Amino acid sequence: MPDMARTAHRLRRDEGSAAIEAAIILPALIMLLCLAIAGGRLVTSGAKIDAAAQDAAREASLHRTAAAAHTAAQAAAAQSLDDQGITCASTSVRIDTGGLSVPVGQVGTITAAVTCTVNLSDLLLPGVPGAKTLTSTATSVVDQYRQRGG
Known part of the structure; x- marks a missing residue:
């Protein structure tokens, strides 16, 4: 009988430890999950911005004048980002014509x-900035036998 009493006493001493363990581990797990979401968002957004840059370069290469190329590239980049569901706090498109x-x-x-x-x-992650600026560059070839306007 003394062994059973000792075992029962030991079990009663451990009753609150699960709640303490959860209180210690749960915030760390939530932080890890938010960090994974932030990383995923940046990688996915980077790939979509790459596609927008490629669309802008290609569209600009189809035009004869620098002004038309700039206008077309701006529109193509905005359309590409919109089609892919990317909402940028700020966007800029630079074209070298x-x-x-x-x-x-x-x-x-x-x-x-x-x-x-x-x-x-x-995401409300401590230590993570409220925004991250991503830039992507793409190049497209202009048809060498097409008339050009400069």
């Missing part, structure tokens, strides 16, 4: 850089 002034018969390129600020403030 130097390839449009290359003489006919030579290869020119158009480069587009899309910058998007991705919001992370809804």
